[in-house]
Amino acid sequence: VSPSHLVRDRIDSFPTHTVAGYGVRAGRPLPFGATLVPGGVNFSVFSGRASAVSVVLFKQGEKQPLAEIAIPEEFRIGRVWAVTVFGLDYEDLEYGYRVTGPEYPEINDRFDATKVLSDPYAQIMSLRPVWGQPSDPDDAYPHRSRLAFDDFDWEDDAPLRIPSNELVVYETHVRGFTRHPSSGVTNPGTYAGLVEKIPYLQELGINCIELLPIFEFDEFGDSRLNQDTGELLLNYWGYNTVSFFAPKAGYAATGRFGMQGDELKHLVKKLHKAGIEIILDVVFNHTAEGNEMGPSISFRGLDNSTYYMMTPDGYYYNFSGTGNTFNSNNPVVRDFIVSCLRFWASQYHIDGFRFDLAAIMDRDEHGVPLDNPPLLEALAHDPVLRDCKLIAEAWDAGGLYQVGSFPNYRRWSEWNGKYRDTVRRFLKGDEGVLGDFATRMVGSPDLYKHRGARASINFLTCHDGFTLADTVAYNDKHNEANGEDNRDGANDNNSWNSGWEGPTDDPEVNRLRARQIRNGLLLLLTSRGIPMILSGDEVGKTQHGNNNAYCHDTELAWFDWTQTETNADLLRFTSNVVRFRAAHPVLHGAHHPNSIDATDCGHPEISWHGVRAWEPDWSPGSRLLGMMWCGHHIENGSPDYVYVVANTHWEGHDVQLPPLEEGWHWRRFADTSLDSPADACEPGAETPVTNPENYQVGPRSVAVMVGYRDA
Amino acid sequence: MMNLRRRMVGPVAVVSLAGGLDSESAPAVQDKLSKLLQQQPYLLIDFAGVPCVSSAGLRTLLLLYRQAQGLNHQVGVVGMSPEVRNVLDATGFLDFFTVADTVADVVAALDIDAEEALREPVTSGS
Numbered sequence: 001v002s003p004s005h006l007v008r009d010r011i012d013s014f015p016t017h018t019v020a021g022y023g024v025r026a027g028r029p030l031p032f033g034a035t036l037v038p039g040g041v042n043f044s045v046f047s048g049r050a051s052a053v054s055v056v057l058f059k060q061g062e063k064q065p066l067a068e069i070a071i072p073e074e075f076r077i078g079r080v081w082a083v084t085v086f087g088l089d090y091e092d093l094e095y096g097y098r099v100t101g102p103e104y105p106e107i108n109d110r111f112d113a114t115k116v117l118s119d120p121y122a123q124i125m126s127l128r129p130v131w132g133q134p135s136d137p138d139d140a141y142p143h144r145s146r147l148a149f150d151d152f153d154w155e156d157d158a159p160l161r162i163p164s165n166e167l168v169v170y171e172t173h174v175r176g177f178t179r180h181p182s183s184g185v186t187n188p189g190t191y192a193g194l195v196e197k198i199p200y201l202q203e204l205g206i207n208c209i210e211l212l213p214i215f216e217f218d219e220f221g222d223s224r225l226n227q228d229t230g231e232l233l234l235n236y237w238g239y240n241t242v243s244f245f246a247p248k249a250g251y252a253a254t255g256r257f258g259m260q261g262d263e264l265k266h267l268v269k270k271l272h273k274a275g276i277e278i279i280l281d282v283v284f285n286h287t288a289e290g291n292e293m294g295p296s297i298s299f300r301g302l303d304n305s306t307y308y309m310m311t312p313d314g315y316y317y318n319f320s321g322t323g324n325t326f327n328s329n330n331p332v333v334r335d336f337i338v339s340c341l342r343f344w345a346s347q348y349h350i351d352g353f354r355f356d357l358a359a360i361m362d363r364d365e366h367g368v369p370l371d372n373p374p375l376l377e378a379l380a381h382d383p384v385l386r387d388c389k390l391i392a393e394a395w396d397a398g399g400l401y402q403v404g405s406f407p408n409y410r411r412w413s414e415w416n417g418k419y420r421d422t423v424r425r426f427l428k429g430d431e432g433v434l435g436d437f438a439t440r441m442v443g444s445p446d447l448y449k450h451r452g453a454r455a456s457i458n459f460l461t462c463h464d465g466f467t468l469a470d471t472v473a474y475n476d477k478h479n480e481a482n483g484e485d486n487r488d489g490a491n492d493n494n495s496w497n498s499g500w501e502g503p504t505d506d507p508e509v510n511r512l513r514a515r516q517i518r519n520g521l522l523l524l525l526t527s528r529g530i531p532m533i534l535s536g537d538e539v540g541k542t543q544h545g546n547n548n549a550y551c552h553d554t555e556l557a558w559f560d561w562t563q564t565e566t567n568a569d570l571l572r573f574t575s576n577v578v579r580f581r582a583a584h585p586v587l588h589g590a591h592h593p594n595s596i597d598a599t600d601c602g603h604p605e606i607s608w609h610g611v612r613a614w615e616p617d618w619s620p621g622s623r624l625l626g627m628m629w630c631g632h633h634i635e636n637g638s639p640d641y642v643y644v645v646a647n648t649h650w651e652g653h654d655v656q657l658p659p660l661e662e663g664w665h666w667r668r669f670a671d672t673s674l675d676s677p678a679d680a681c682e683p684g685a686e687t688p689v690t691n692p693e694n695y696q697v698g699p700r701s702v703a704v705m706v707g708y709r710d711a
Numbered sequence: 712m713m714n715l716r717r718r719m720v721g722p723v724a725v726v727s728l729a730g731g732l733d734s735e736s737a738p739a740v741q742d743k744l745s746k747l748l749q750q751q752p753y754l755l756i757d758f759a760g761v762p763c764v765s766s767a768g769l770r771t772l773l774l775l776y777r778q779a780q781g782l783n784h785q786v787g788v789v790g791m792s793p794e795v796r797n798v799l800d801a802t803g804f805l806d807f808f809t810v811a812d813t814v815a816d817v818v819a820a821l822d823i824d825a826e827e828a829l830r831e832p833v834t835s836g837s
Contacts, residue, residue, distance in 0.1 A: 091734035192801035266803035
């Protein structure tokens with residue numbers, strides 16, 4: 001193609017007016033935000049009730065504005081203020097909006113023309129380019145937006161489109177994963193640092209990482225000192241978004257150069273090359289602007305009553321528990337959220353999203369739950385997002401609990417809180433949970449009957465709550481380090497300390513804990529649904545009983561890489577179990593298993609057993625359940641037999657193995673009562689058992705058998 | 712302001728940059744280097760005199776790389792400060808270039824077909 005066929009100049013790439021010394025012309029209302037156009041930058045911002053809007057320009061790092069360009073009233077289209085400004089150096093430029101309210105304000109207006117507001121669509125922010133570095137207290141305009149040149153070279157990167165039922169999700173924190181001095185990476189605590197640990201993730205065998213929030217937030221937002229220890233407590237988790245289109249600069253080694261976008265994209269590209277999808281934890285239920293006392297950063301000063309749910313007397317509804325509630329079913333806000341997710345899916349090649357306190361997103365502007373929430377429907381059917389995984393944390397802080405009933409359009413999955421609660425109770429030996437436990441193991445058909453097993457994100461632990469190691473070492477939370485007298489954090493942990501609260505030298509207790517951790521992982525990874533592992537659980541990470549580590553940017557919360565050596569046995573066990581799941585399609589089927597023999601292999605897809613085969617004991621005092629899976633290997637069509645027997649009784653049992661068809665026998669894949677490396681084999685190298693008919697299952701142990709064709 | 716000096720090391724055109732490479736200086740550098748790249752199958756950019764590189768500067772490099780790919784030419788980079796190198800590494804830009812510490816190292820690392828390189832450039836008919 002000859003270059004002469006390319007459009008080089010446009011006749012609208014010249015100014016028509018001069019404002020504050022800059023050539024300008026009427027802008028385009030769409031897209032919103034600041035966009036590079038030939039010769040200049042197009043600024044576009046919505047405000048339903050503003051009487052005047054100006055673009056405030058700064059040279060990067062300067063305290064006072066470079067210029068303030070009042071957008072001429074005649075440039076306004078509808079309620080969108082748009083102007084194209086010529087002759088700007090996009091790299092050195094920071095900008096914001098000054099918005100003046102109407103002469104006669106209404107009760108929910110919060111205009112403040114003394115503030116320079118950030119652009120809701122800003123693609124990068126210069127708020128805090130380096131993590132944990134306090135900003136200049138004299139800077140009157142800290143929330144400045146910047147332009148990004150989004151021409152990243154993706155080469156041949158494409159979405160992996162791994163069927164969701166085949167995922168094994170690994171939930172982690174960008175900074176925490178490599179910040180510990182033991183990580184050994186060049187740029188600890190960053191996207192680039194995570195790239196260096198991709199081989200570890202591959203070794204573990206997971207194929208999807210889910211990152212705690214990476215939209216720009218302010219770690220100093222609610223920072224405070226612990227009164228007892230003097231320790232500075234930051235917002236480490238980041239569930240407090242400042243800017244929804246901007247990646248967190250402090251998570252980038254290159255944040256100082258404004259290259260966080262490129263660095264994050266590079267991470268995504270490398271993950272995809274390694275066969276790993278990336279899901280972002282996104283927080284659309286509230287913003288960092290807080291309640292009546294909170295700061296004016298952006299939305300509040302642009303159009304408070306559009307973006308927030310307000311009470312009739314002018315206060316902020318607080319269904320998020322953090323001060324305000326984003327008004328997500330308002331058409332303007334809905335459009336904002338859909339655009340934002342499209343942006344992340346297309347510009348950053350993100351494979352899916354987990355929505356924090358998603359139940360809020362089905363409330364109307366007064367907080368009333370809707371039958372058919374327009375936002376959730378729009379996301380389910382959006383053409384750009386069609387291949388993205390959509391995962392709801394299906395509850396909120398306003399008491400709406402929708403696990404199993406979240407408006408889903410057969411598209412949404414849910415964090416299955418019931419899975420976590422039931423399996424934890426079963427593990428610690430509670431009575432009367434066996435039936436419920438069985439339901440959780442097969443993908444919770446009671447909750448997701450019409451949606452299949454892949455609606456269920458199965459997890460034992462997540463960032464919020466105990467780590468797995470702490471679940472078996474503490475009966476109660478120990479959140480003193482959070483400086484709130486142990487009042488914060490959940491009380492219903494369904495945990496058991498295995499006989500002693502906290503660390504102990506007692507070898508019996510420690511052996512039991514090691515077993516219980518393995519029991520949990522083994523059950524999680526042999527359940528139908530999408531398993532999610534909390535980063536660190538594979539090496540026995542502890543937070544010393546803290547079940548709410550949101551404010552600790554310390555070793556308490558970081559991944560300690562020395563544990564990959566000290567707990568190498570557990571890491572090996574986990575990796576083998578993850579691979580075992582991948583090797584057995586019957587374990588990760590998309591649907592709920594049939595209890596009739598549909599494949600005609602002599603066994604139903606799932607059958608239940610007790611100490612005697614075919615005789616499950618469902619009585620309240622029963623703590624032993626055998627689950628026999630029977631499916632077919634997709635490639636070779638041969639039967640896929642897996643037998644999981646879980647015993648949470650404090651005594652061992654001699655368990656009859658369900659007989660296999662002629663010419664087949666059982667081999668042992670895993671038995672948590674055995675020492676490493678016998679606790680889990682390499683998948684494909686399972687061990688023959690001495691007695692083909694019975695197997696001795698130890699106290700509080702799980703064993704897994706695999707069907708082999710006779711030699 | 713950015714200064715460019717050019718010399719030949721065997722078949723390799725070595726261009727030494729002096730000054731900051733940012734959005735102000737990048738367009739001119741881009742222009743000069745891409746003209747040079749049309750004629751030189753092996754272009755080596757010496758960064759020893761560049762104290763800082765902004766994202767626009769890095770993009771100049773990437774544009775050159777894409778251009779070189781189209782021409783089947785090669786671009787090497789040398790003399791980057793550890794900081795600049797780290798930025799290139801963290802953003803993945805480094806993957807695109809032949810990088811080394813000294814000019815001699817890069818010349819050795821480039822995949823040079825000496826005979827081909829010493830032949831007179833052929834004018835393409837397309």
